Amino acid sequence: MSDFDLTPYLPWIWFYGFGGLTVLAALGVVLHKKVVYNAVFLALALLGVAALFITLNADFLGVVQVLLYVGGVVVLVLFSILLTRGEAKGGTYLNRNKQNVPAALVGLGFTIWASIQLASVSWPNAYDSLARKYTNSGFGEFATIKPFPLTPGQPIILNQTYPISIFGDALMKPYLLIFELASLILLVAMVGVVVYMKNASKKSVPDGSASKKSIPDGSIVEEKE
Amino acid sequence: MIPLFFLLPPPAFDVPHYGPAVPLQPYLVLSLVLFGIGIYGAITRRNLITILMSLELMLNGVNLMLVAFSRQWGLSLMRQPFSSEGFQSLVPVPVGQVFVIFSLTIAVAEAGIGLAMVYYIFKSINSVEADRLNLFKW
Known part of the structure; x- marks a missing residue:
């Protein structure tokens, strides 16, 4: 042992x-x-x-x-x-509605079905497929891409982790448009939250209950990147 | 006494240059389980904030799947930077992880907007239960 x-x-x-x-x-x-x-x-x-x-x-x-x-x-x-908080006195204390069993069936069914579908595939490995494609297997001189020096018994050694500069390169070179769109989405979300909160603080609660507290403007908690 | 999961075979799957690792399929199953739990919560819960939390769970399941596929396929044959040799070699290209970064951004924006809408609804109808949102009912 x-x-x-x-x-x-x-x-x-x-x-x-x-x-x-x-x-x-x-x-x-x-x-x-x-x-x-x-x-x-x-x-x-x-x-x-x-x-x-x-x-x-x-x-x-x-x-x-x-x-x-x-x-x-x-x-x-x-x-x-x-x-x-403060809304619990009139409401029911049930935390779930009556769709318990159908929702469980949907969630469980989707999970089981998709798990069977995805786990039954033998997913290829990028390394294996590339090595199979580009090893020095006798057809090296016909390959359009020059084969990297790889013998079957000896793998080449690379960096084992992703350096952060790779993320910087990917965000700034090929995915620059999506990056800018994401920043635009964040800006729009921030402005939208501010507008929502200004309207909500002016809003009055319909039937007068105890929770009529006024929130000063700009007291929102917004997550920025 | 050996616990039960030690009876599993040792991982024979070798992620290249990373050593033995858990293969891809258990991660896929785990992310699908997270997604299914999120579906269940989003359908059954009454509190709007908890529905938003279930949506976060679903997003995390998708992110986990993206990262797992990124480990599996995130290698590309390209010219090594800063090398004077003409050889092409395998370099890691974490495309899936970059997708996860964008997905995180969208999720954070969604959380901000969603919680602001929950607060607006709370100020309007004095409740955060989804069953009370019947203003459009005839």
């Missing part, structure tokens, strides 16, 4: 640990009754997804996920929960 080598099982341990954590936290988001607990479970699920990104060699995306989702979206959700 003591000489049991754990090392080749480590990817499975990370995957099952963080994946199970993520799925359990997502179930907590969906099933728990209280909204604040839902937000905390959402933070846990997003942290689990960030850890899964890191197991997929996407370190930068893991950090961005923690910064933007856990630090931005969850805080925004918590603030909006705070702002929309």
Whole structure:
């Protein structure tokens, strides 16, 4: 037992640990009754997804996920929960509606069907297909692309992680238009939120209840990039 | 006592230059499970904020799938930069991760707009339950 080598099982341990954590936290988001607990479970699920990104060699995306989702979206959700409190006295305390069984059937059915469809494909590997295409297999002089020096027994060594300069190159060279469109979308979203909030603070609650508090202008919590 | 998941075979799948790793299909199944949980929550929950949280879960499932495919296919045969040799070699091209960055941007904008709309609805009808949104009902 003591000489049991754990090392080749480590990817499975990370995957099952963080994946199970993520799925359990997502179930907590969906099933728990209280909204604040839902937000905390959402933070846990997003942290689990960030850890899964890191197991997929996407370190930068893991950090961005923690910064933007856990630090931005969850805080925004918590603030909006705070702002929309005080409505629970007249309403029902049922947190779910009567579409429980059909929704479970739809979600479960979609998950099972798509899992079967996607997991039954033997997905090719980019490395394998490229190596099969371009190894020195006797047809090297006919290939249009000059084959890289690759012998079947000896793979070439590359950088193992993605440097951040690759993201900078990709954002600034081939995806520049989409980048600008994303910034435009963020600007429009920000202006839209400001307009919404100015109108909402002028709005009066119809039937006079205790929650007629006025919000000063500009007190919105908006996430900026 | 060996736990049960140790009985799984050790990962024989080798991501090139990354060593042994979990293959692609479990990540796909996990992302689909996240997406299905998000669908369930978006249909059944009454609170609008929780519906938005379920949408975030669905977005995260899609992002996870994009990153998994990026690990699987994110290699391209191109000229190595800053090398004087004429050889083409394999360089990592994280296209899927770049897509995830855009998806994150859209998700953040969606969260801001959605929560502002929830607050507006709360100021209008004094409730955040989706069942009470019957202003257009005849």
